[in-house]
Amino acid sequence: MSFASTLPKSSLSTLKGLLPFLAPYKREFLLAGIALLVAAGATLAIPYAFRQMIDLGFGATGSKSIRHVNTYFLALFGVACILAIATAARFYMVSWLGERVTADIRGAVYWHVVRQSPQFFETTQSGEVLSRLTTDTTLIQAVVGTSISMALRNTLLFMGGLVMLFVTSIKLSSIIIVLLAAVVLPIVFFGRRVRKLSRDSQDRIADASAMAGEILNAIPTVQAFTHEGMESGRFTDSVESAFNTAMARIRARSMLTLAAIFLVFGAIVFVLWLGAQAVMGGRMTGGELAQFILYAVIVAGAIGALSEVLGEAQRAAGATERLLELMAVRSPIQSPELAQVLPARSHNGATLVLQEITFHYPSRPLTASLCRLSLVVQPGETVAVVGPSGAGKTTLFQLLLRFYDPQHGLITLDGVDIRQLDLHDLRAAIGIVPQDTVIFSANALENIRYGRIDATDAEVITAAKMAAAHEFIENLPQGYLSFLGERGVRLSGGQRQRIAIARALLKNPPLLLLDEATSALDAESERLVQRALEAAMAGRTTLVIAHRLATVQRADRIVVMENGEIVEVGTHASLIALGGIYANLAALQFHTPG
């Protein structure tokens, strides 16, 4: 499901999709519109004032002429003042709108994207989303911020200028209109081409940044395999491809500009030549010709600007379309309209029931990752899940957190179907200690506080003490205020796990999901992590994907999974005595601290 290819082609009408974002700012649009009208009116008044100045001022003689010249110069200056104020006001309002609307769109897209289920991120690279948020929204900013006002202003100037041309000379205007009509066709033709190319060019940029994003996140791997050269090469190819597509667009755009200016000015020069003949023949005054020339310049300028704006607007239409596609993606996992609430929490944790769960990942419709799996976990119980790689242990956790819904079967938490719970309530009731802890680029205090944002410093420190993390954090250069670095590069594996455990303790959920790290720890770290886990499991129901002997020995029950099914259930001793899959696994897989 690549959302880029699912919608019909973009056209300017796509820009309508922006309306919901513009709607809250009706008052600002009105003010901008008024400033625009005043500025266009002032521009259109200038040629008329000029004509008066020439015919009545220069043409007449004596003191009357001086009075006229003074009056018309004063009027011209007045018009210029109005033009200056109205133009500045328009620029201010319109730029404000552009920035405001873009900020709103960025926020809305991000809000939407962070709520997508993992299925979305399986098919969409984060770099692509980032490119939408930056490049595409910048294009929209250009349109809302300038192009709309340019388009309106030039349409007004074009229409007003045209009317005034006819008022000045019907004959010359008729000729010029016929010529201008012949100009519009090539402009429309090239305009189409530019639009298609601009979408291609943005796709190429998104490709390049998606690739860069992935590689930058994997720099140690790239360097370990000494593939820096290859990766730079791949990126350069990708950038070159973006360049070539951009060049195709720029060439088309240049042709558009060339054709538009050449044809428009060619037509105007020809008509002026006719006008000059008319003045010499006494059929027109000099002032009228000057007025005609100025209006013709305004009309031609308006056409030129409109063709530019059209190009911009078409690029923005492409960008809008892509953002709207992103906004239209609905997460398959939603909270129900009328959510049920969990019963009051019991003192020793939650009851978890899985009934006949069958699940396959959306991208793998043919292979079931879980098959008719049933399990009841009592409050306070600790159940260890073991099994060979690919057995479906992590998948089980994903379903409990409702990152995916099973195709068949039912999961209940304290008797409530988890699909009937608000996603927020469900996930608030579950703590997770993942195999690979995410450490955010913040200090230790904030990293632990991620478990419960409103926790006080004292609560954070208590959680850290219970998770056996207090001592090592205290020994960091700035204690709890030490910056842990992007992705926690400054912590050891065991330390990161203890941070994760402290987070879960702080959250204090009735159900804890623990994914033990597969990597072996030294005896001291192992002892500390085990101590932390003991604290974490107390007073709650725990499901742990176990890789350590100490963990399975402490579990109330061990569930052995293979190929998405539960194949054995028992205690460590009983399963070893059984001599089945578990006995084999135990011999091979469990870490005993050395």
Ligand code: ATP
């Ligand atoms: P390990 O101990 O190696 O982590 P596991 O028991 O946790 O293994 P799962 O990650 O649950 O195994 O995987 C179960 C099956 O589902 C595997 O065959 C795996 O290839 C498949 N699988 C896991 N994640 C996805 C996914 N996002 N899309 C498609 N298939 C997946």
